[in-house]
Amino acid sequence: MAEPGDGNPFRLDSAALLEEVQLFQRRLAEGVGKLREIGAVEVGATPREALYSEGKLTLYRYAPARPRPELGPLLIVYALVNRPYMVDLQPDRSLLRGLLDAGLEVYLVDWGYPDAGDRELTLDSYVNGYLARCVDTVCARHGGRPLNLLGICQGGTLSLCYAALHPERVARLVTMVTPVDFQTPDNLLGHWARELDVDLLVDSLGNVPGEWLNWVFLALKPFRLTGKKYVDLLDLCDDADQLRNFLRMERWIFDSPDQAGEAFREFVKAFYQRNALVDGSLELGGRRVDLRALSMPLLNVYATEDHLVPPAASQALRGLVGCDDYTEYAFRGGHIGIYVSSRARAVPGRIADWLAARAGSAP
């Protein structure tokens, strides 16, 4: 039997290893049992009202307890590829609740789950159709004045397109973990997407299954995302609340809607393969999307450890926009940590402060 000592690279022996294994197995048995007991978990903690719906889309309104009307309404545009409840995962992990606490009246676009009937939807449908009508709905409730737009991840890219095409409707623009330059060297998704025959994908499958997205996302860091994460979970098994937190996150990760085929085709071709926001070649609804038209104040929030949208992909915005009032906020964390980590609690305050500093200024 090996014994710890000089020359032995292991500071443990068979007995210590066995003890660790037995502890691990005991925790495994307990953990599996607790997971079974917990069952379903709820997400989307904050009360809301459905204000407008169209097709699969629903526009929600969230009312602050102590409104600060001078800040103006804030419309959150989330990505198509994931569900928007990430911004309101649970009461103590909620970007949305933080914004409400700051006095903002918040609206959220929920794109829903596209089905076969949505296959022909295009980027134009999403930007100049659905999103434009949501903006109109919110603006109409606020005297027709332009609103504040907060675009997140892919929703940020769509928001940039909308704001560039309709700058008069957007008073202030906030982008969060938003890809702009899709071909930075460290963008693994971009690297892979350039090899993809998206015509074949969409022509054969129609809508792109959410499971395909899951596979691609997991493939970015497979050992951590499909392996270590679950081993680490055993460290949380004594704490039912932590276990529920994990389950909420797990639910979100695998809750990937199918993607409307034509819009997906356009998105991959225009952004990942042509880098059209950077080269200015994007056209939607017959109009060119020129980021120099973004003259409103702009806050660009990115995450320093983001493996999906590398910082450089977001920071590229600085050199492309036409506004004088451009601010960057580097969040120390990852693409998901920006919503749910302990440091994430500072994010809504930073956004609200930035808006407040510009409240009352002419759009």
Add this chain to the structure above:
Amino acid sequence: MLGTRCFAQPTFRAPPDYNGDPTGSATAVTGRAGRKRMTEQQTSYDDWARSWLESQQQAWQALLRQGTPAAGLGDPEAAFADWLGGSASLGGDVGARLVAQAQQFLQLAEALGTVLAEPPPATGDAQGWQALLDTTFTRLRTALESADADLPGGTLGGLLDAWQQLTARIDLPAGSAEAPAGPAQAAYLAALQAYGTRLTAIQAEALERLQRELAEQFAAGGRIGSLRQLYDLWVEASEAVYAEHAVTAEFAAGQAGLAHALCRLHQAGQAQATATRDGLLQGAAALRRELERLRDELARAPAAPRSDGDG
């Protein structure tokens, strides 16, 4: 969804060839740690293996006490999935993934156990330990590169599970690896095989990386104080190797190629279904024409004499 590897190994159930003899003297015990050693010098290893086996039994019994169906009741994977709550249960899904990954962790423990259970190197110094470690890693790599790809490093099974969940969503023509239904299926299976081979190669390279990094740590006086520490190092090494491959053109092409092959297979299945549908429609159209021809013929035919005999 339940990971397909949950029950591929005996970690959480009584080994089927375990005969109750904890010394393993009469029967080879299932699992690498339990492989029988017959020499006197390796008695300590048998002791360790017995303890190991007992801990496996205890873990399984712990699951049984919570209501897990007993081993041998039909399909254990299906039974376990039912017990966890099935695919309709989030906790069940996560529990299945947890069990699958815990299995990988325990296999690493098993491998480490073989190192710790070996008699101390004759030289008893760092070089001797390094030689022992090298031997163990060589054994691991050899096993990984063979068909037995369930050794430590097999965590990429989760990625393959994700792929399987995708293929389950898509209509694909019937067929098998042994008898592919057509060229599209053969091409798909080849792409899948190539993808799996690439992942296996990455895992093998990750073991080399881990071995190298351990050697560097040991040379600098670093020590491994727990299995968990070794596991974390292994994951870091694996992710680093994977990242190096993932940015290459070959990897991107291979990954896209797999998706393309799946699409073409789906298209082939649709073409097959379309051909079948068209054939049915053509048959129906021919029947309709024949029916119309008969109806016309009947209409043109002179009235037949009535058969009730009134003429």
